[in-house]
Amino acid sequence: MTAAIEELRESLHPKIREALDKRGFDEFSEIQMRAVPKLIRGDNAILIAPTGTGKTESALLPIFHRMLTEPHPPGFTTLYITPLRSLNRDMMNRLEWWGKELGLRISVRHGDTTQTDRRKQATHPPDLLITTPESLQAMMMGKVLRKHLAGVRFIVIDEIHELAGSKRGAQLSVGLERIMELSGEVQRIGISATVGNPDVIGQFLCGRRPYTIVQVPVAKTLDLTVRFAGESFADQTKLIEKCIDSHTSTLVFTNTRSVAEAIGHALRERGDIDVHHGSLSREMRVDAEDRFRAGLTRGMISTSSMELGIDIGQIDHVVQFNSPREVARLIQRTGRAGHQLHATSKGTVLATGFDDCIESMVIVRKAMENEPENVRPHINASDVIANQIAALAVERGEVAIQKIEEIFSRSYCFADAGPLIREVIAQMEKHYLIRTEGDMVITKARARRYLSLNLSMIADEKKSIVFDVVSRKPVGTLDESFVISWISSGAVFVARGQMWRVLDIDEDRIMVEPAKNAKGELPSWEGEQIPVPFTVAMEAGQLRRLHNFNGYHADERTVAFSEKILAEMKKNRSIVATDKVIVLEDADEGVVINLCGGHKVNEALGRVLSILLSARYGTAVGIETNAYRILLRLPKFLRAPDVDEVLCSLEPDHIEAILTLALKKTALYKWKLVQVAKKFGAIDADADYEKISISRLLDLFDGTVIEKEAFRELFFSNMDVEHARLVIQRIQGHGMETATSRLSIIGAEGLFTGKDVIVPPGEDQAIIASVKHRIDEQDIILACMHCKGWKSRTKVGRAPDTPQCPVCGARLIAVLKPYDEKMYLAMKKKNKSTEEREAEARMIRNANMVLSSGKKAIIALAGRGVGPEAAARILNTFATGDNFYREILKAERRFVQTHRFWSD
Structure with a gap:
């Protein structure tokens, strides 16, 4: 010693x-x-x-x-x-x-x-x-x-x-x-x-x-490398398995719960793998921790739930599947390996595409050189001020405003809150949380109830069920903030490791179908998205430009794959977007802006451009973003040069003002305004977002401290206005150039794939098989339209090829949904209502189709929302086999998109 x-x-x-x-x-x-x-x-x-x-x-x-x-x-x-x-x-x-x-x-x-x-x-x-x-x-x-x-x-x-x-x-x-x-x-x-x-x-x-x-710098204890894991999920899981087999204990991190589950499912037969994430019950998580600690399992597939320092015993090796997107996150995660004095933390990042490889190399270099991102505290968050003033008032009964100001001034986050505190007090008084007498704040009865519901500054969010119209089963749930920020009819997103397209949005249900053809789709959202910072995206652009991988910790296969993509770009005479070049490319869907700006910069600039293009050309503009691209969905007459002109004419100092005006019309702003208002006590904590009028909200909080806080937080958390402004300044100062081109393989990567997207093999066949199975199990009623005295309940799969009435021998048999039974029973009435006469006409038409097409008509008419007209269109395509079921699925999709509620 x-x-x-x-x-x-x-x-x-x-x-x-x-x-x-x-x-x-x-x-x-x-x-x-x-x-x-x-x-x-x-x-x-x-x-x-x-x-x-x-x-x-x-x-x-x-x-x-x-x-x-x-x-x-x-x-x-x-x-x-x-x-x-x-x-x-x-x-x-x-x-x-x-x-x-x-x-x-x-x-x-x-x-x-x-x-x-x-x-x-x-x-x-x-x-x-x-x-x-x-x-x-x-x-x-x-x-x-x-x-x-x-x-x-x-x-x-x-x-x-x-x-x-x-x-x-x-x-x-x-x-x-x-x-x-x-x-x-x-x-x-x-x-x-x-x-x-x-x-x-x-x-x-x-x-x-x-x-x-x-x-104590973390870099000297890290041993990190990037490995290209291949582009198929099968190859990727094989490499994960090799990593697990070559070590005694391995912790595998993923960025999303869905991918953790997908990998866990692929490796489940091994029997020595557990999955750990926040959606699992506490009992399941604790059991997984105990099993790993006791050496009963060799690998644990986890999300950020294992990122912080929960003790699960000795870990030999950490695998990060896909880029961790942030340097600090990689340091935190790989630091779990070698969890003892003088031990080196061994970690491997498994990258799955060009963006992923380049980004992972940048993040590993920054981690090895101890360059984590800066932490940004919230400064002068006015809903926090309201929350803590209410707490002080309840705690003391009454408190001097001067004392409130003194307490807040000692906090770094509110050292210069100054007049804002009195502005917040005035707003709180309007909502009966407190009252003031002279220079004193006095609590009111409502304040204690408010505090009991607002101990946390984490926004309460309701969940929406995601419902697959193909399998007729729930896929999972989405948080309210994500639904409001990203989900709209036609949007594509990732859940449970695969892509889904939104067909319709109900109050608490989102109707989706598998986005079976991943090509041509840029996911609106990449799982539980971790935003890539501006600094990381810019260095990824620099690495593209310099094309020099020395000093970056990657194996030969990863470097070779990255060089191959860049060589292919050169061969095709495509322009590579870098830290100094923005490339605007024409695609069938619109214009892809290749910009190495990170998620929040691209979100800010994408929204500004969509607003300006919409105003100038009077057309709707769709926007989807990731860390290296902005996709603007545009009509055919708008091309890359038109977007380039708007981008280059944008004034840096106008960005925030444009966003402020435009955001007021968005569901994202409404949601944020509601959340801030709840934390102010202006709206009850359990108030339903859907039932609150946006126009009433805008009028009620116009120009108030609540409105200001909603914008402050949007710009803090969702959009990086400061660096968006810097990008435009560089364009104007010729520190960055813009170029227009046809769609390149790098530009198309964002359209054809999404990080954390796992497309199951044979997905199309799986969808058709699911539709067949579901229709075969569908309950139907066969009913005679000749004598109107016979009906029989059965399943589609059991229906005869040519049904016949056992009472009168007629073959004029209608196929009814179970909910049509009451209407059929009314057919024998002499004095029918208009509605009943119209229903009878539909049933007879239905029966004529079964008479002429037999079992094929029965199957078509059993489709969700498929009536005689839609069934006739399906039968008139003369489609057979899988194509016939695809036509039924198309008709069902049209029904979901055009009807707010199903009748069953």
């Missing part, structure tokens, strides 16, 4: 030294050696180091030392805040041992904590409480728990990067200042594996207070 390690050991309380001996501990990690002395001294700190290097102990050993050596008042001495309940459980498992050894009581509190445990925490507060930001907000509403919070001396925020970039983090930053009002100043410690701008995170945690940054 070195002198430095011995000196550090001796600085810790004897009980801690004994516990370390029990654990067989004989050395500190670099982060521990550097952090522990500073934290014992009482410094506020941000600790940044690779996963598995003991960051948690770096923070807690000094705290344990001070808890054992310094007097402290009753109550919670330490708060350990994590972003996820699962991390709370994991941290509790890790810290229970330390609590027993040191004689400290440790407990956990979150939404699932039982009432019994909550009562125990109220009557006998633990020394260290593990909790979430939302549970902390709830605790501050209770008188007894507020008294316990007065004893807080240390606050640790784990995975601080995860909170700092969200409104949850902005809310927490004010929450910390509210605790200071109870406890006085405390020591603050933030923990993260990767942060691009640690100084901003330090200010986020501490406000204007001094802090120190203790950072």
